[in-house]
Amino acid sequence: xxxxxxxxxxxxxxxxxxxxxxxxxxxxxxxxxxxxxxxxxxxxxxxxxxxxxxxxxxxxxxxxxxxxxxxxxxxxxxxxxxxxxxxxxxxxxxxxxxxxxxxxxxxxxxxx
Amino acid sequence: xxxxxxxxxxxxxxxxxxxxxxxxxxxxxxxxxxxxxxxxxxxxxxxxxxxxxxxxxxxxxxxxxxxxxxxxxxxxxxxxxxxxxxxxxxxxxxxxxxxxxxxxxxxxxxxxxxx
Numbered sequence: 001x002x003x004x005x006x007x008x009x010x011x012x013x014x015x016x017x018x019x020x021x022x023x024x025x026x027x028x029x030x031x032x033x034x035x036x037x038x039x040x041x042x043x044x045x046x047x048x049x050x051x052x053x054x055x056x057x058x059x060x061x062x063x064x065x066x067x068x069x070x071x072x073x074x075x076x077x078x079x080x081x082x083x084x085x086x087x088x089x090x091x092x093x094x095x096x097x098x099x100x101x102x103x104x105x106x107x108x109x110x111x112x
Numbered sequence: 113x114x115x116x117x118x119x120x121x122x123x124x125x126x127x128x129x130x131x132x133x134x135x136x137x138x139x140x141x142x143x144x145x146x147x148x149x150x151x152x153x154x155x156x157x158x159x160x161x162x163x164x165x166x167x168x169x170x171x172x173x174x175x176x177x178x179x180x181x182x183x184x185x186x187x188x189x190x191x192x193x194x195x196x197x198x199x200x201x202x203x204x205x206x207x208x209x210x211x212x213x214x215x216x217x218x219x220x221x222x223x224x225x226x227x
Contacts, residue, residue: 042203042217043157056214088155098145098164098207101215103157 003027006091006104014112015081021107023074023091031096032074034066037088037106049074050096081111114139116206118218125194126226133189133221135204141165143209146180146187151220152200163187165209194225 004025013019023032031050035043048056049068057066063085065077074091088108092101115138125131137146148160161171163180171178175192191198204218 040220042220043215045214048214056212090155090157092157098162098209098213100147100159100162101157102159103149106155108155 004091004093004102004104006089006107008107009105010108010110012110012112013078013081015083017081018077018079020078021076021089021091021109023076023093023104024072025093025102026072027093027102028071029093029095029102030071031094032068033092033094033101034074034076035090035092037090039087043090047076078109081109083111085109086111114141114144114206114208114216116204116216116218118202118204118221120221121219122222122224124224124226127196128193129225130190130192131194131223131225133191133202133204133223135187135189135218137185137187137204137206139206139208141208141210145207145209147205147207147215148178148187148189149203149205150200151203157203160189191223194223196225196227199223199225 007022034046037043045058046060047066052068063080067075088106090106092103094101117136144165146163149157151157168180177190179188201220201222203220205215207215
């Protein structure tokens with residue numbers, strides 16, 4: 001079992017739907033991350049939160065909206081997604097800096 | 113700009129064979145960190161090792177060993193006596209000590225260990 005929990009594990013949604021991905025960690029980590037991973041590709045960084053503040057946004061389209069309600073939770077709100085947004089979305093946390101990132105199992109997202 | 117190259121797209125071995133996964137990196141920083149992650153079919157990335165640029169000692173952990181050579185900008189990973197459970201995609205990654213400190217991943221090497 002991973003120490004970073006992501007829900008749901010699978011999500012199918014239409015292009016007009018609004019949904020949210022959730023991520024939770026109880027390791028006391030101060031940095032949390034969202035990655036997008038397409039099949040047979042490495043993870044691509046989307047957002048980084050440090051001490052609950054957004055520190056990196058990799059020019060992600062506004063149809064993806066991150067939120068960090070507290071130090072243990074990270075959400076990714078989805079709205080009006082496109083079929084090319086279908087991917088595995090991975091959440092990670094770390095102590096920050098260059099400490100190892102610990103990943104969740106991911107949410108497999110399919111856009112119809 | 114930093115870059116990580118894993119030239120081996122896919123490797124297939126028979127159980128108990130030794131296998132080495134190559135990783136070559138580029139960075140302008142003198143201080144940086146290198147990582148290896150394993151991604152089994154279930155999807156999660158499992159952290160294996162972190163190495164900083166000032167520590168060139170090789171490391172061994174059970175059947176796993178890592179060879180860091182700054183002179184050739186390489187950080188190779190060897191699995192001794194491979195097992196079916198080692199089948200996964202392995203990613204090498206780099207982060208710089210300052211600035212964004214975000215992970216730059218290589219393209220990954222898919223390892224298939226046949227029984």
